[in-house]
Amino acid sequence: MTLKLDQSWQAALDKLKTWARINSPWAIHFNSGSCNGCDIEILATLTPRYDVERLGIKLQGSPRHADVLICTGPVTRQARDRLVRIYEQMPEPKFVIAVGSCALSGGAFRGCYNILGGVDQVIPVDVYVPGCPPRPEAIIDGVVKLLAKLRGADPSDTPVVFDPDSAGEAAILAGEDPVEGPAHAQQEEEAIA
Amino acid sequence: MASEKFVIPIGPQHPALKEPGHFEFNVDGEIVTDASVRLGYVHRGIEKGAETRNFVQAEYLVERICGICSHVHATAFCLGVERLAGVEAPPRAQAIRQIVAELERIHSHLLWVGVAAHEAGFDTLFMYTWRDRETVMNLLEGITGNRVNYSANVLGGVKCDIGPEQAEAIQIGLNFLEERTRHYLEVVSSDAMFLRRTRGIGVMTREDAERMGVVGPTARASGVPRDVRIDAPYLLYAEHPVELVIEEAGDLEARFKVRVRELFESYRVIRELLTALPEGELTARIPRRIKPAETISRVEAPRGELFYFIKSNGTDSAERVKVRTPTLPNMASVLALSVGHQLADVPMILAGIDPCFSCNDRMAVVKRNGDEQVWTWEQLRQYGIEYYR
Numbered sequence A: 001m002t003l004k005l006d007q008s009w010q011a012a013l014d015k016l017k018t019w020a021r022i023n024s025p026w027a028i029h030f031n032s033g034s035c036n037g038c039d040i041e042i043l044a045t046l047t048p049r050y051d052v053e054r055l056g057i058k059l060q061g062s063p064r065h066a067d068v069l070i071c072t073g074p075v076t077r078q079a080r081d082r083l084v085r086i087y088e089q090m091p092e093p094k095f096v097i098a099v100g101s102c103a104l105s106g107g108a109f110r111g112c113y114n115i116l117g118g119v120d121q122v123i124p125v126d127v128y129v130p131g132c133p134p135r136p137e138a139i140i141d142g143v144v145k146l147l148a149k150l151r152g153a154d155p156s157d158t159p160v161v162f163d164p165d166s167a168g169e170a171a172i173l174a175g176e177d178p179v180e181g182p183a184h185a186q187q188e189e190e191a192i193a
Numbered sequence B: 001m002a003s004e005k006f007v008i009p010i011g012p013q014h015p016a017l018k019e020p021g022h023f024e025f026n027v028d029g030e031i032v033t034d035a036s037v038r039l040g041y042v043h044r045g046i047e048k049g050a051e052t053r054n055f056v057q058a059e060y061l062v063e064r065i066c067g068i069c070s071h072v073h074a075t076a077f078c079l080g081v082e083r084l085a086g087v088e089a090p091p092r093a094q095a096i097r098q099i100v101a102e103l104e105r106i107h108s109h110l111l112w113v114g115v116a117a118h119e120a121g122f123d124t125l126f127m128y129t130w131r132d133r134e135t136v137m138n139l140l141e142g143i144t145g146n147r148v149n150y151s152a153n154v155l156g157g158v159k160c161d162i163g164p165e166q167a168e169a170i171q172i173g174l175n176f177l178e179e180r181t182r183h184y185l186e187v188v189s190s191d192a193m194f195l196r197r198t199r200g201i202g203v204m205t206r207e208d209a210e211r212m213g214v215v216g217p218t219a220r221a222s223g224v225p226r227d228v229r230i231d232a233p234y235l236l237y238a239e240h241p242v243e244l245v246i247e248e249a250g251d252l253e254a255r256f257k258v259r260v261r262e263l264f265e266s267y268r269v270i271r272e273l274l275t276a277l278p279e280g281e282l283t284a285r286i287p288r289r290i291k292p293a294e295t296i297s298r299v300e301a302p303r304g305e306l307f308y309f310i311k312s313n314g315t316d317s318a319e320r321v322k323v324r325t326p327t328l329p330n331m332a333s334v335l336a337l338s339v340g341h342q343l344a345d346v347p348m349i350l351a352g353i354d355p356c357f358s359c360n361d362r363m364a365v366v367k368r369n370g371d372e373q374v375w376t377w378e379q380l381r382q383y384g385i386e387y388y389r
């Protein structure tokens, strides 16, 4: 039985749902044949330096709890059915982010016999994040673009906007490490130089 | 009674690992009585792919066998092709290769300590190690321009130089990491809660380790002195050797300790190389076509011995490239060690070998009716003789 609401209530409910979805997208990650490079960069986005959990993004273990499927790697013949099954197990509405050149087109593995090509050969993809592997910043940007799309904005003209009022994000903008503060970051900067 | 057997399937998508692998555990209550694994979800056909590309292109392809230890794959391949061509990389290039390889080992071991701690439910350690790992990622990015898949190697040498400022930056980074590593060593060998998950769990005796042919830190944690850097030095490991890090206990605690203690060796060797960096060219000229020959090349990847067989046929691409990665021999130990443990310990035992499926999935078997699936040693030997006749 579906709930019948009158229009204004329905609109309000939709708004609430979009709000909730944008504020806390839960993601699941599936590797359909990647070299691991993209996977560890996704993991890196969860750890202190990039820490996407502060944006409400959480990596989930089960497809049934997830809103966003983050795919890495080209799709191998073996993994194809699994990928489709996981996609089908996710509740509607669902979104797919393809991370890495491989997930986009097959990347370095194009032409190998066990490769079907990019993820979009098998399931629909909403956001493509190029790079081999993409930097964690790029992955975060991909998620932000997806959220902008959910909000109904044109994703192509929404730059990543951090809220500079929050201390951690201000620190990132200033090139500091939010965990250790300027001293540690400076040391690291020297390390980069 | 057979009907009471309870099978727990895990995977290929599962919360514990980031890569697909399918496991089946038979349990009796909480205790695992049998285990089997099905691999191959990330089999891409790289060996064949490497044969259809020329040597230069193939180098980029083999680098993408594994994103964690990409540099050692490329190094093994380059060393093999250089040997076929009769070219040797200049000393400075070899030193830089070794520095990057050791930096990669640092990043890989720190990554592993974090992931394994996460399996144990010790997320604090996971977050700390991954935060510190960013330091070494910065260093790698500073040298090569990329965080992962650095492409530092080219056939005949390296692409990137290490200047005085970079050397300085590496020293600073290593000082910081060394201090942190001391802390981690203390945590993994004294934290009471953590030790309950690691001490005496998944014990592999030296005999077992030798029988199953495990490699790398997994073997060294069981007292098997096996390290390609020492047994068959390549690059500059003969002039700037590492010391063998070995533990006798064979349990998970020992595997943690071996890997963490290896970090100190890496720090020491990198420092030594930086102070004695040979002057000279970065690359040697290498011919495009390589006369028919075959060679093997062995290097020590962070997870153990990595083996390449390369056969050239006079053209600019390889006739055959065969790769054996360290996870394959180690995987057998997981299945054997899980038996008799609680199901809850299995993720730790699996993580204990530092599995890397993308490295692993080299082969797909096409089943046809009547095909022999299990070969005896005698049959294999006969096959080898026939092949080379």
Ligand code: SF4
Pocket (backbone or CB within 6 Å): A033, A034, A035, A036, A037, A038, A039, A072, A073, A074, A099, A100, A101, A102, A103, A107, A108, A131, A132, A133, A134, B064, B067, B148, B149
């Ligand atoms: S895009 Fe690059 S890093 Fe990512 S899975 Fe493919 S080869 Fe690996």
